[in-house]
Amino acid sequence: MKIITASFLLIMFNFSVIAQKSNKTINWNADLEYLRAQIYSIFPNAKDRINENDFNTTLARLKSEASSLSINEMAVEIMSLLSLTNDNDCFIYPFQESLSSPILPLKTYFFSDGHYVCDATEPYADLIGEKIDKIGHYKVDELFQKLQTVIPADNIHYQRYQFSLYSQLPSFLSWAEAIENKNKVHILTSSGISKSVSFGDLSSYLKLERTLASQVGLADSQSNHEQENYWMEFWDDGKSLFVQLKAIEDQKEGNSFSDFVKEIEARIKSGKVEKVIIDNRYGGGGNGFMLNDLTALLRESKTINQKGKLFVLTSRSTKGVLLEFTSVLQLNTKATLIGEPTGEGPNTVGDRVTITLPSSKLEVQLTKLFWPTSFIFDNRKTIQPQISINYTFDNYLAKHDPWLKAIKEYNLISYEKQKPDLSTQNKLVGKYKVEGYKLKIYQEDGKLYAEVKKKLRSFFELHTELYHSKTGVLSSDIPQLSLLYEKIEGKSSLTKLEWSGNTYELQ
Template identity: 30%
Template sequence: MKTLMITVLLIGAIHLSGVSQTKVAQMSTKDWEQDLTYLQKKIKRQFKTFIPGLKEKFDSGIEALKRKVPELKPYEISCEIMRLLALLKDGHTELNVGQKMVGFHRLPLSLYFFENELYIVAAHQKFAELIGGKITHIGKYTTREAFEKLKQNMSHDNPVEFVYAGPGYLVLTELLRYLGISDHTQKVTVQIERNGQTISRTFDGLDYNTYREGPWTNYFRQYQTQTPLYLSTQGAYYWHRYLAEKKTMYLNWVRINNQKRKPSIKRYIGKLFKEIDALRPNKLVIDLRLNNGGNYNLSRPLISAIRARKWLNQPGKIWVITGRRTFSAASMACVFLKNETKATVVGEPGRTHPNKSDNNEVMRLPNTDFLIEYTTRIKKHLPKHPDWDRIPVDVAIPPRFDDYKQGKDAALAYILDK
């Protein structure tokens, strides 16, 4: 669902998708009712969950929304759909109101949570001086209060989703108005702490294209700070680098899908392990921090290659880094690595529940063209741990703003120092 060719954290967790012009402004009551009925039937027939009663609750909510459509504004209907899908308690089932078809406006900022504080990590060039500032208030509320209001509308498997996706939603002006955080649909005032000063700035919301085109700048460019290794390569689903001084092979895996016009994952892993056999590294690092899923079956060649090398598959040699973006198939790859190899997992837990969705599909509503994801198959990948809502890490190393400012990767540094 993320189509901007900008890596998360280089400009932040931008929550966007879509390619067509929005049709929302031309929607009639009948059009909305048709879309809601289409969604209702799809969920009733195809959505899967282990939790009883959720589909009935969603169905009742849709019926109530149909009755209210004539009195609601388009942005309110969109937010109501988002809220109702969140009732299904499934991180793979959502309407992302940041997609272009919804037509929401947004602040020219990219935000990221560091230790429960919300920072500006990128911005349109004209607001570059605000980068590195901490947002303390959004609209009428403190950042913490605004965040709590937002959570009620977010689909999620576990609370990690709030921290990951929340910053991308907190820049959407119509959503802020719907939540009562702001009094305007296309204008928001925020307070920012920067270098000991408090700045109050009112932003006009930008349409999708204006927001996307920028021009953008980020913290590393603005302050000429070295970009961490894991953010240094954009566009590739999988890439690696040998860190000779530390005798460590570093694999960055961003998407568990075969990339077009690139070697398949199976071929790539074969080539990688030829290098590993020749170099005999002391460690293999598998970085899944930016990986938001794909097809977990395609991770099997990596697991098999590690297991086939007893000299490598030893405690202290296989390391996995996960983070708040790690999701879906990437989380399942982490499960395989934990269960079938001697891997140690460090970083932040991902945002996937290991005993919920096993596959999801995307529906397109016929009139608005809204894209909605929904779970169509469920599986308990860790039945021995029914109470786990996430895959735990062995060593917790959350991102810290002090490290970010210096371009320091604390998770990788921990591994290299071991």
């Protein structure tokens, strides 16, 4: 769960002065066999997660084609092998010493209304603000479909996020047969601008700007938080506390994360905070265990842990520790999720390790450990928000944040739920087991709750209020979760847990 900083990217690119190893001296068969062994040794449950026939077929093809390909071309082909893991953290970093890939000097983004140029170096400044219609021989959507095969990811949402990078690398465009000349690419915009753009170095690319909605600060604020791992400001009427998290690790300057959480607690307890907004849209690195105190604070706050009082913002790049936190809040609070489907699922956030292929010296990232944040039978590859937004290029230009607009327009009345009657509550209280988990049903202040306690060195825990949905069915604050009950020998008892349409027997 690590993040790659801009400075690290620049350092790696500077190694390009080192001569690349000739492809003719590389023993690709040895490298590919080594990679196969490492994947099945390191990647969790590889035999269950990877289609063996597809893997072996792809591996055989790579071995047969390797002698005719450059090291950069082979790196793309290996990405097609890694894509079979369906995991974000299995990939080859394109700017490492062995590759030092050039990149187009454009900063782009896939907005809901198209793929736009947000910034560009000279002499391509006339492309800024333009919607890209074609890259090389393909329309943007056609190119995206082709590149999906070589963009390892949990889901299509993260692939769309990564498209802005991989659609600007010559080796990937050449693989997709979008270009013949690896020195430049033809760009056509929807307004009719036709331009040949040459690939440049990474250092020029890193200087380009692309600041998304509230990414470095609120639009009406004078503060800039670009260099901060976490920050907070009051928003709107001064009663809503906006908390943005990018990396859950202590900053080099300023408050530690622990002190940051204490400051949030002090503001909530002051009575001046009516809403808390947790922004999990950007970043994702750090230590998930450092979030325990913040989770407990939000869950146990009677003023904030209410419908319409706690909001979590998500995007297609929500992954890593921030995905874990999003999942934990969904399963333990009355938070309303607003935004885009996340870049990972609740049980596919992992730690990764770097392996080096012995002959080519290519460095490959592999997931070594998953940190589940939900039931083991939760197979979601993304977390869907309860309220979806569209982020358009016009929003970007105007510095409008549609996530925050959705909070202003939130209608609490449409989300009100009915408590089960006390007689039903009394009959259902007790301890149950489901698929190896201990589920506790208890009453407090006239309300009925379900709880699964966290195990040691685990992120998964569940705490939710239960509501009357219809006869024999209890709904919850968790969109995927319902509990079914029926009368057995004259007594009402819970019989099944329903999760995303699948049912599991309760004991």
